[in-house]
Amino acid sequence: MxxxxxxxxxxxxxLLKEGxxxxxxxxxxxxxxxxxxxxxxxxxxxxGPRGMDKMLVDSLGDVTITNDGATILKEIDVQxxxxxxxxxxxxxxxxxxxxxxxxxxxxxGALLEHAESLIDQDVHPTIIxxxxxxxxxxxxxxxxxxxxxxxxxxxxxxxxxxxxxxxTKLVRKDADQLAxxxxxxxxxxxxxxxxxxxxxxxxxxxxKKAGGSVKDSMIIQGIVLDKEVVHGGMPRKITDAKIAxxxxxxxxxxxxxxxxxxxSNPQQLxxxxxxxxxxxKTMVDKxxxxxxxxxxxxxxxxxxxxxxxxxxxxxAVRRIKESDLTKLAKATGARIVTNLxxxxxxxxxxxxxxxxxxxxxxxxxxxxxxxxxxxxxxxxRGGSQRVVDEVERSVHDALMVVKxxxxxxxxxxxxxxxxxxxxxxxxxxxxxxxxxEQLAAEKFADALESIxxxxxxxxxxxxxxxxxxxxxxxxxxxxWTGIDVMKGKVGxxxxxxxxxxxxxxxxxxxxxxxxxxxxxxxxDVIATQKSAGGxxxxxxxxxxxxxxxxxxxxxxxxxxGMPDMGGMM
Numbered sequence: 145m146x147x148x149x150x151x152x153x154x155x156x157x158x159l160l161k162e163g164x165x166x167x168x169x170x171x172x173x174x175x176x177x178x179x180x181x182x183x184x185x186x187x188x189x190x191x192g193p194r195g196m197d198k199m200l201v202d203s204l205g206d207v208t209i210t211n212d213g214a215t216i217l218k219e220i221d222v223q224x225x226x227x228x229x230x231x232x233x234x235x236x237x238x239x240x241x242x243x244x245x246x247x248x249x250x251x252x253g254a255l256l257e258h259a260e261s262l263i264d265q266d267v268h269p270t271i272i273x274x275x276x277x278x279x280x281x282x283x284x285x286x287x288x289x290x291x292x293x294x295x296x297x298x299x300x301x302x303x304x305x306x307x308x309x310x311x312t313k314l315v316r317k318d319a320d321q322l323a324x325x326x327x328x329x330x331x332x333x334x335x336x337x338x339x340x341x342x343x344x345x346x347x348x349x350x351x352k353k354a355g356g357s358v359k360d361s362m363i364i365q366g367i368v369l370d371k372e373v374v375h376g377g378m379p380r381k382i383t384d385a386k387i388a389x390x391x392x393x394x395x396x397x398x399x400x401x402x403x404x405x406x407x408s409n410p411q412q413l414x415x416x417x418x419x420x421x422x423x424x425k426t427m428v429d430k431x432x433x434x435x436x437x438x439x440x441x442x443x444x445x446x447x448x449x450x451x452x453x454x455x456x457x458x459x460a461v462r463r464i465k466e467s468d469l470t471k472l473a474k475a476t477g478a479r480i481v482t483n484l485x486x487x488x489x490x491x492x493x494x495x496x497x498x499x500x501x502x503x504x505x506x507x508x509x510x511x512x513x514x515x516x517x518x519x520x521x522x523x524x525r526g527g528s529q530r531v532v533d534e535v536e537r538s539v540h541d542a543l544m545v546v547k548x549x550x551x552x553x554x555x556x557x558x559x560x561x562x563x564x565x566x567x568x569x570x571x572x573x574x575x576x577x578x579x580x581e582q583l584a585a586e587k588f589a590d591a592l593e594s595i596x597x598x599x600x601x602x603x604x605x606x607x608x609x610x611x612x613x614x615x616x617x618x619x620x621x622x623x624w625t626g627i628d629v630m631k632g633k634v635g636x637x638x639x640x641x642x643x644x645x646x647x648x649x650x651x652x653x654x655x656x657x658x659x660x661x662x663x664x665x666x667x668d669v670i671a672t673q674k675s676a677g678g679x680x681x682x683x684x685x686x687x688x689x690x691x692x693x694x695x696x697x698x699x700x701x702x703x704x705g706m707p708d709m710g711g712m713m
Contacts, residue, residue, distance in 0.1 A: 164670070172667055177257070181256065183222070192602050211534070212246075240540045241544060241651045255591045255656060267580050271579075272584045274586055280654065291556050308545075318361075322538075323542065332520050341551065345544065352506055352520055354528055359525075365513055366511045368510050382497070382499070387439075391466070391469060394431075394439075395424070395446035431454050443462070472511065472519075517648075556649055563596060603632055610634060
């Protein structure tokens with residue numbers, strides 16, 4: 145059954161309904177920690193430049209090949225409640241800082257694993273949690289103390305940061321070229337706000353198309369629309385474009401009410417249709433009158449209106465997503481117009497070229513060469529659909545880390561250097577704690593070293609030799625010493641240009657510590673089941689033993705004073 149207690153008269157008291165279950169105390173903790181460790185082990189091997197990728201096949205047979213921790217955990221449908229929390233921290237880290245999703249999960253797994261050995265020595269979980277919280281706070285202070293402040297628009301450093309983020313991904317060999325277009329695009333949409341900058345990554349539109357190779361990816365100073373020009377008679381290319389953005393329909397709207405017009409002779413029908421055309425012509429003339437030669441419309445465009453536009457040599461595109469329309473306004477400087485009476489020359493945007501181009505099988509409209517676009521497009525290419533998808537994920541991470549540094553211009557070296565530094569400092573600080581929290585703080589330091597450990601394991605280096613060498617160099621005060629995975633040895637990461645945003649490191653420590661503390665505080669897992677259904681084809685969802693209906697109500701046929709309901713059951 146489920147949870148039971150015994151009252152004085154030795155009568156069992158049942159609290160949970162049938163099918164419910166409960167795991168208590170030590171067993172519940174062990175179970176939760178084991179599940180979390182499994183999650184950490186899954187992504188453990190994809191950490192760092194020598195990390196391997198995972199192939200995920202969903203129920204429909206769609207394949208995803210990726211190295212991105214958040215994507216891996218999102219795609220595998222995790223059932224265990226404690227494991228779900230680790231999936232959540234990878235998701236949050238992805239949304240917050242974009243990179244370091246794998247590290248956050250590996251660190252959380254390590255914190256739980258080290259806590260387990262303390263629980264076995266009868267250290268109470270609450271004490272471990274307190275020790276971890278203090279240690280996390282301290283670790284963040286140490287990280288902040290070694291970070292270098294830089295100027296937010298230092299291109300060379302931003303490029304190194306984007307490259308470091310892509311070192312661990314499939315696109316490593318093209319990282320130089322991609323980093324260049326990524327930094328350009330982020331700087332294009334960054335807006336200065338007093339001393340600081342604001343960056344909205346949504347202003348960078350990322351379009352992907354299989355075909356070509358990753359090298360063919362480019363930045364477009366403007367917007368690419370995955371639509372084609374509406375009418376065959378329209379020009380395919382317009383230079384020096386004047387762009388009208390319209391979010392109303394260029395067609396005659398049908399009346400809301402049911403109105404009937406009785407037409408008795410063809411003349412009346414003709415004047416009715418002529419009037420419709422005249423109304424459309426008026427709409428089109430208003431647009432032409434504003435001096436526009438490109439019309440981008442969010443809603444529908446009547447066939448007749450298309451014809452008039454084509455005659456005037458205007459390119460028109462219809463049914464553009466609202467989000468794209470907003471981006472277009474930012475890129476071209478146009479104002480989005482809802483009422484055509486409101487469209488004047490000052491509302492038009494400008495671009496050097498508007499052209500329809502064929503990309504693979506599809507025709508897309510390119511609006512490019514905008515003067516100072518506050519919204520740009522990255523067009524990503526790759527050998528196959530899977531490759532392009534992974535390029536998109538890698539580019540997303542790189543865009544995010546560049547944004548992180550522009551928003552908070554402080555950097556640390558990568559390669560496990562800052563984690564080892566913080567761990568070394570934490571160990572000596574832990575000695576100042578009294579009581580059992582000291583043990584927890586030491587375990588936190590051990591857990592931080594799981595990052596350089598995983599990096600070296602994935603690179604095929606000897607983990608123990610590597611870690612001892614790393615510790616001794618850090619102890620001597622070489623704070624940028626980390627694991628140079630590509631050379632397979634311990635070295636100065638700063639000189640190898642492996643640089644990461646401080647924001648990412650802080651997020652990893654806070655997210656992992658919070659998740660670990662949350663899981664450690666659980667001592668009881670109570671699961672309630674839906675009541676078991678009857679046999680297949682029977683009345684499912686009824687408690688067993690109630691064959692669908694209470695006995696004695698056989699079909700309800702012929703109850704006094706009621707119609708025969710036998711047929712309704």
